[in-house]
Amino acid sequence: MQNEYLRHPLDPRKLCTAERAITVDVSMQAMQRLQKMLVSAEGEAHYALQFSIGQQRLLQVQGTVKGEVTLECQRCLEAVSQTLESEFLWGLVTSEEAAINLPRTHEPIFIENETLDLLPALEDELILALPLVAYHPEGSCKVPGQLTEQQPEVQVSTKKHNPFSALADLKKSLKSGQ
Numbered sequence: 001m002q003n004e005y006l007r008h009p010l011d012p013r014k015l016c017t018a019e020r021a022i023t024v025d026v027s028m029q030a031m032q033r034l035q036k037m038l039v040s041a042e043g044e045a046h047y048a049l050q051f052s053i054g055q056q057r058l059l060q061v062q063g064t065v066k067g068e069v070t071l072e073c074q075r076c077l078e079a080v081s082q083t084l085e086s087e088f089l090w091g092l093v094t095s096e097e098a099a100i101n102l103p104r105t106h107e108p109i110f111i112e113n114e115t116l117d118l119l120p121a122l123e124d125e126l127i128l129a130l131p132l133v134a135y136h137p138e139g140s141c142k143v144p145g146q147l148t149e150q151q152p153e154v155q156v157s158t159k160k161h162n163p164f165s166a167l168a169d170l171k172k173s174l175k176s177g178q
Protein backbone atom coordinates (compact mmCIF):
# COMPACT_ATOMS: atom_id res chain seq x y z
CA MET A 1 0.00 0.00 0.00
CA GLN A 2 1.40 3.38 -0.97
CA ASN A 3 1.55 5.98 1.70
CA GLU A 4 1.91 9.74 1.36
CA TYR A 5 4.37 9.91 4.26
CA LEU A 6 6.78 7.62 2.45
CA ARG A 7 6.58 9.32 -0.93
CA HIS A 8 7.76 12.72 0.27
CA PRO A 9 10.44 13.79 2.74
CA LEU A 10 8.86 14.91 6.00
CA ASP A 11 9.43 18.18 7.82
CA PRO A 12 9.91 16.80 11.35
CA ARG A 13 9.98 20.21 13.03
CA LYS A 14 6.57 21.03 11.62
CA LEU A 15 5.12 17.65 12.62
CA CYS A 16 6.53 17.87 16.15
CA THR A 17 5.34 21.43 16.69
CA ALA A 18 1.86 20.45 15.54
CA GLU A 19 2.07 17.27 17.67
CA ARG A 20 0.84 15.25 14.74
CA ALA A 21 -0.12 11.60 15.06
CA ILE A 22 0.16 9.57 11.87
CA THR A 23 -0.23 5.97 10.84
CA VAL A 24 1.88 4.44 8.11
CA ASP A 25 1.48 1.05 6.43
CA VAL A 26 4.64 -0.30 4.82
CA SER A 27 4.65 -3.38 2.62
CA MET A 28 7.41 -5.91 3.30
CA GLN A 29 8.35 -5.52 -0.35
CA ALA A 30 9.29 -1.89 0.29
CA MET A 31 11.82 -2.95 2.93
CA GLN A 32 14.74 -4.44 1.02
CA ARG A 33 17.10 -5.01 3.95
CA LEU A 34 14.40 -6.70 6.03
CA GLN A 35 13.25 -8.79 3.08
CA LYS A 36 16.65 -10.54 2.94
CA MET A 37 15.92 -12.00 6.38
CA LEU A 38 12.43 -13.24 5.49
CA VAL A 39 11.20 -16.33 3.67
CA SER A 40 8.38 -14.40 2.02
CA ALA A 41 7.89 -10.70 1.27
CA GLU A 42 4.12 -10.89 1.73
CA GLY A 43 2.22 -8.72 4.16
CA GLU A 44 2.77 -5.31 5.61
CA ALA A 45 3.71 -3.60 8.83
CA HIS A 46 1.53 -1.03 10.55
CA TYR A 47 3.16 1.91 12.29
CA ALA A 48 1.64 4.54 14.55
CA LEU A 49 3.79 7.61 15.15
CA GLN A 50 3.24 10.46 17.58
CA PHE A 51 5.41 13.52 16.94
CA SER A 52 6.00 15.92 19.81
CA ILE A 53 8.50 18.29 21.41
CA GLY A 54 10.17 16.96 24.54
CA GLN A 55 12.43 18.44 27.18
CA GLN A 56 14.99 20.99 25.98
CA ARG A 57 13.08 21.44 22.71
CA LEU A 58 13.96 17.92 21.64
CA LEU A 59 12.08 16.76 18.57
CA GLN A 60 10.79 13.32 19.42
CA VAL A 61 8.66 10.56 17.95
CA GLN A 62 6.94 7.90 19.98
CA GLY A 63 5.96 4.92 17.90
CA THR A 64 4.63 1.41 17.72
CA VAL A 65 4.90 -1.18 14.99
CA LYS A 66 3.02 -4.39 14.39
CA GLY A 67 3.55 -6.73 11.48
CA GLU A 68 3.46 -10.37 10.51
CA VAL A 69 6.61 -11.78 8.96
CA THR A 70 7.46 -15.19 7.52
CA LEU A 71 10.68 -16.65 8.89
CA GLU A 72 12.44 -20.00 8.61
CA CYS A 73 11.86 -22.44 11.46
CA GLN A 74 15.28 -23.46 12.76
CA ARG A 75 14.03 -26.96 13.63
CA CYS A 76 12.37 -28.04 10.37
CA LEU A 77 13.50 -25.24 7.98
CA GLU A 78 9.89 -24.72 6.87
CA ALA A 79 8.23 -21.30 6.86
CA VAL A 80 6.80 -20.06 10.12
CA SER A 81 4.86 -16.82 10.45
CA GLN A 82 5.41 -14.62 13.46
CA THR A 83 3.75 -11.44 14.63
CA LEU A 84 6.25 -8.79 15.59
CA GLU A 85 5.31 -5.97 17.92
CA SER A 86 7.55 -3.24 19.18
CA GLU A 87 7.56 0.22 20.72
CA PHE A 88 10.17 2.88 20.18
CA LEU A 89 11.07 6.44 21.08
CA TRP A 90 13.15 8.49 18.69
CA GLY A 91 15.08 11.65 19.40
CA LEU A 92 15.58 13.54 16.14
CA VAL A 93 19.10 14.93 15.93
CA THR A 94 21.25 16.75 13.39
CA SER A 95 24.72 15.90 14.74
CA GLU A 96 26.75 13.16 16.43
CA GLU A 97 27.14 15.44 19.43
CA ALA A 98 23.39 15.84 19.79
CA ALA A 99 23.01 12.05 19.47
CA ILE A 100 25.49 11.46 22.32
CA ASN A 101 23.69 13.98 24.51
CA LEU A 102 20.28 12.37 24.03
CA PRO A 103 18.54 10.98 27.11
CA ARG A 104 19.13 7.21 27.34
CA THR A 105 15.41 6.69 26.77
CA HIS A 106 15.70 7.99 23.21
CA GLU A 107 17.12 6.33 20.14
CA PRO A 108 18.89 8.81 17.84
CA ILE A 109 17.46 9.30 14.38
CA PHE A 110 19.39 11.68 12.16
CA ILE A 111 17.63 14.35 10.18
CA GLU A 112 19.35 16.07 7.31
CA ASN A 113 18.43 19.42 5.81
CA GLU A 114 15.43 19.56 8.13
CA THR A 115 13.94 16.45 6.55
CA LEU A 116 13.27 13.02 7.95
CA ASP A 117 13.77 10.01 5.71
CA LEU A 118 11.09 7.89 7.30
CA LEU A 119 11.32 4.51 5.55
CA PRO A 120 14.84 3.42 6.64
CA ALA A 121 14.06 4.40 10.24
CA LEU A 122 10.81 2.42 10.19
CA GLU A 123 12.53 -0.55 8.59
CA ASP A 124 15.23 -0.53 11.31
CA GLU A 125 12.56 -0.87 14.00
CA LEU A 126 11.14 -4.01 12.43
CA ILE A 127 14.62 -5.49 11.93
CA LEU A 128 15.33 -4.85 15.63
CA ALA A 129 12.06 -6.59 16.52
CA LEU A 130 13.03 -9.79 14.67
CA PRO A 131 13.69 -12.76 16.95
CA LEU A 132 17.22 -14.20 16.86
CA VAL A 133 15.81 -17.58 15.94
CA ALA A 134 12.30 -18.64 14.94
CA TYR A 135 10.57 -21.95 15.68
CA HIS A 136 7.16 -23.49 15.18
CA PRO A 137 5.39 -24.15 18.49
CA GLU A 138 6.81 -27.26 20.20
CA GLY A 139 5.66 -30.44 18.42
CA SER A 140 4.12 -28.80 15.36
CA CYS A 141 7.09 -28.98 13.01
CA LYS A 142 6.46 -31.04 9.88
CA VAL A 143 9.41 -33.37 10.28
CA PRO A 144 9.10 -37.09 11.17
CA GLY A 145 11.24 -36.77 14.29
CA GLN A 146 8.82 -34.24 15.75
CA LEU A 147 5.67 -36.34 15.33
CA THR A 148 4.32 -38.33 18.21
CA GLU A 149 4.42 -42.17 18.24
CA GLN A 150 0.65 -42.45 17.80
CA GLN A 151 0.77 -40.97 14.35
CA PRO A 152 1.45 -43.66 11.74
CA GLU A 153 4.42 -43.17 9.42
CA VAL A 154 2.21 -43.22 6.33
CA GLN A 155 0.63 -39.90 7.30
CA VAL A 156 4.01 -38.25 7.08
CA SER A 157 4.63 -39.32 3.51
CA THR A 158 1.21 -38.17 2.33
CA LYS A 159 1.57 -34.81 4.01
CA LYS A 160 5.05 -34.15 2.78
CA HIS A 161 5.62 -33.02 -0.75
CA ASN A 162 7.78 -35.52 -2.58
CA PRO A 163 9.74 -34.06 -5.50
CA PHE A 164 10.38 -37.53 -6.94
CA SER A 165 6.68 -38.34 -7.28
CA ALA A 166 6.24 -35.18 -9.34
CA LEU A 167 9.12 -36.32 -11.53
CA ALA A 168 7.59 -39.79 -11.92
CA ASP A 169 4.26 -38.24 -12.92
CA LEU A 170 6.01 -36.11 -15.49
CA LYS A 171 7.78 -39.14 -16.98
CA LYS A 172 4.47 -41.02 -17.12
CA SER A 173 2.72 -38.18 -18.90
CA LEU A 174 5.59 -37.84 -21.36
CA LYS A 175 5.40 -41.56 -22.18
CA SER A 176 1.63 -41.54 -22.64
CA GLY A 177 1.90 -38.48 -24.86
CA GLN A 178 4.27 -40.18 -27.30
Ligand SMILES: [Zn+2]
Binding pocket: 073, 074, 075, 076, 077, 078, 080, 135, 136, 140, 141, 142
Ligand atom coordinates in the same frame (compact mmCIF):
# COMPACT_ATOMS: atom_id res chain seq x y z
ZN1 LIG B 1 9.32 -26.10 12.38
